[in-house]
Amino acid sequence: QIPMKSFSTRAKASKNQSAIKLFKLMEQKQTTLCLAADFVKSQEILDIAQLAGPHIAVLKVHIDIVEDYNKDLIQNLKNLAKTHNFMIMEDRKFADIGQVVSQQFRNGMYSIAEWADLVTVHPVPGKGIIQGIGKGLDECSEDKGIFIVAEMSSAGALTTGEYVEKAVKEVADSEMVTGFVCQTNIFKDPGLIQLTPGVKLVESADDLGQQYNTPNAVVDKGADLIVVGRGITQAKDQLSAVLEYKKVLWEAYKKRVVE
Ligand code: 6AU
Secondary structure, eight states: OOOBOOHHHHHHHOOOHHHHHHHHHHHHHTOOEEEEOOOSSHHHHHHHHHHHGGGOSEEEEOGGGOTTOOHHHHHHHHHHHHHHTOEEEEEEEEOSOHHHHHHHHHSTTTOGGGTOSEEEEOSTTOTHHHHHHHHHTTTOOSOOEEEEEOSOOSTTOSOOHHHHHHIIIIITOSTTEEEEEOSSOOOOOTTSEEEEOOBOSSOEEOTTSOEEBOHHHHHHTTOSEEEESHHHHTSSSHHHHHHHHHHHHHHHHHHHBOO
16 A cells, blocks of 8 residues: 555645646545446436536546537536536547647547546657647637556556656656556656556456456555446446445545545
């Protein structure tokens, strides 16, 4: 277990507006849950956002898998986010040169820059990717946060060694960075957030390479914000699953706080 300061203390140490907002939101709602709403129908995303909204910090979507995408989905999602006080993450995992990323972020049918509070990027192109998101933000008034996918959860992921080190040292050297998507505590700055996916109540795997660790195991390895998808979306009783993950994760967080 890695002892850490509380989220409210870490909010004071952060230079990133989205991280500050997230730290405060997690503390206030007593939840570290980021729900992965990987559904292909708009209504399914809205239904789970309505159900889980009061108990989560972030609702994460993959907008490009939605079959019936339309602007109403975004408007309804934004309304739910406001009502229930959660942030919206588009897990786009941008991975191109800065110029193209700035367009993928701002243009195209999804206009992600208009509605996502948080996005994910691969560090593979180098720090130009952060500048690309910055350029896509030029006309935006609201704060946006970037999570760098430094370490993946899947079996045989190539995100190891020097790649991870350089992601932390070189690519993350920007006030636009909110934190890292990673499996272990790869950074020292207490103002950044560790987002960890690959989590289920029972250690297991799926048949396409995803690997699951338990809530306690990932929090002990530094996870601040924890992604749960199918552990909740495929549960018979989704609300009970949301409440159970929320409780187990919050208890694990409380145990590691030193202050
Ligand atoms: O709990 P699951 O397996 O149903 O869903 C996990 C979610 C999916 C993935 O796109 C995402 O977490 N994810 C990520 C993220 C958040 O960037 C990185 C990673 O290494 N593994 C992973 O599963 O929506």
